[in-house]
Amino acid sequence: MSEHFDTVVIGGGQAGLAMGYHLSRARRSFVILDENPRTGDSWRTRWDSLRLFTPARYDALPGSRYPAAPWSYPSREEFANYLSSYAQTFHLPVRNNRRVTRLSHNGNSFTIETDGQNLAADNVVVAPGWDRKPKVPAFADQLSPDIRQLTAGTYKGPRDLAAGPVLVVGAGNSGADVALELASTHKVYFSGRHPGQIPWPIDAVAARPLTLAVFFAFSHIVNLNTPAGRKARPHILAHSGPLVRVKDRDLVRAGVERVPRTEGAKDGRPQLADGRTLEITNVIWCTGFRPDLAWIDLPVTGPDGEPKQVRGVAKPQGLYFLGATFQQSLASSMVNGVGRDAAFIARHIAARAPRPANALGNAAATVRPEGSAAPQ
Template identity: 35%
Template sequence: MTQSVDVVVVGGGQAGLAAGYHLRRQGIDFTILDADPAPGGAWQHMWDSLHLFSPADHSSLPGRLMPTQPGETYPDTGHVVDYLADYEKRYDLPVQHGARVGAVRRDGDRLLVEADSSTWRARAVISATGTWSRPFVPAVPGRGLFAGRQLHTVNYRRPADFAELGVPPAGGWGRVVVVGGGNSGAQIAADLALAGDVTVTWATRRPPRFLPDDIDGRALFDVATARRRALDAGRGDTGGVASLGDIVAVPPVRAARDAGLLRVQPMFPRLTATGIRWADGSRSDADAIVWCTGFRPALAHLAPLDLRGPRGHVATAGTRAVGEPRLHLLGYGDWTGPASATLIGVGRPARDAARDIAQQLSS
């Protein structure tokens, strides 16, 4: 059965909920289709030790401050999941969980949204599927030959899993190589190193650049916003967050770094059956590799619209797709709004998208 609605939001994580909040304020009839069976978006799938970069009062969606977590300056992922579930319930947002969208197509003056068990005809669509469901692993030569265990950030949960997963013991639970010089690589390398039962090597394409220890998400959001405003005003590029560094020195990362536990090596050119072959020809045995190598936008459902450009992005003006004005993209990164992939940053582009859609529907 095909149902009709003014707007379909694809994705019920933080971006989808922020969109729902502002659509409700505009008096628009909408539904939110979310592939996950429960509230919380990607946060319910993160590793155990992960905490936000920012305090709770600087990590909130529009309309509802995140409450502080007792005993924690920076809330953990469980607290974020509880907050998102409460947000969804508090604003009575029409989220259908377990509804995976397979395709969005043009259908005359409407967009046809095809989900697992339902089809919707909508006057506009907001795509807010994020990146977590599309992990990226580089095509390193020999990756298919490596006989050890390979995980991506999406599969990592805790150091003890290496014992449970049967990584061969080598003075503990094994020898693990963490690949990737961003925040996830630093945090997972620190998590493993501080556990003490794993020998960790951290491989990065360039030397890690730690932000000053007193910098957290509050300052990063302000810097990213200032950069976007400068660019929009035609002023020079300030460099934004990238000009400060790559890695937020959260307490566990600082502790591992200061204790000399983060053993950093330049990225290796090849894997072998038993481990790593380094650029100088030397070899190191490894039992497991954790690829902290990022994500790509999860936009497969938009393939029928034929909008993808370089690097998999869809060209946008604000949040609106240039090639399909009935489609908005929200929460994928700066190309869909300054800091829009963050809890605090997604509110403003969500508001702008809802206003744009309201104007479009009324004209």
């Protein structure tokens, strides 16, 4: 007989852990399934020099403070270690090396098939990370085979590139980080629609009150409850949010050359919107990602492959998604914003099927008081 839980959370990254925290506070029986060997490994596989583009004061999950100077920028390894310690501190029931191969519904409950065991659940929260499959344009296949092509997910560092110029396609925060890093070793062209930027250094002492106001706006103003948020959402989904840490002037000083959008290929070379072709030897596609939901055996995705959901609530009843870009606000896909969306889903689960505290079983977690620090 398969194990049965009130809720199964699929994905053990920051979204899944935030969900676990709120389910524990709601006294629910749950388990978190993570396909990685260690909690935090999804961050350990990103490019070597990656640092979060938000300061540490915005990089904590609910119930904790990030264990670093508030205006420092954690590295990928530091943040991965924080996620591991967060799960341990709050005794979250994470099961590693559990890859989900199929999610279905038998009319009474959900069936979660893994490569090791099947589980049953009344509720399922799908939080596997929205950066699973890179969005690479179809014309990439028309580029010459002598051009080395990488994505933001496969790029690890300058050593991955061939000698010669590099075109970074995608002008969001990841693209800006990669372009700035490569400028010291390569001629870099930076292509894409400018998403705007926070115009001041966000960690500058004099500007910190403005930075606090901006991040407040990301959560509480630029969201689905306001006209401004609803107007901004389509643009952000089509492109990206504004540049936060890296600024235009940083790219100019480093010698990065901004060029128009890359719209096709001609004679094996990338062609820009102004008709020019670029003689380059490398392309890095920082053009975003989409989720990999092919394992969900339920009619939950639209024509674009994105799940059909409202604030994370989907159909059939009891199915939820967490961690999507602008799920509720501009902050939804940021570390400091996912906890708010997780709390909303936890309340929805509790309202749908209240369960007494003595129904916890041995799969639920024990949380420390709000505000306690999780050690790194």
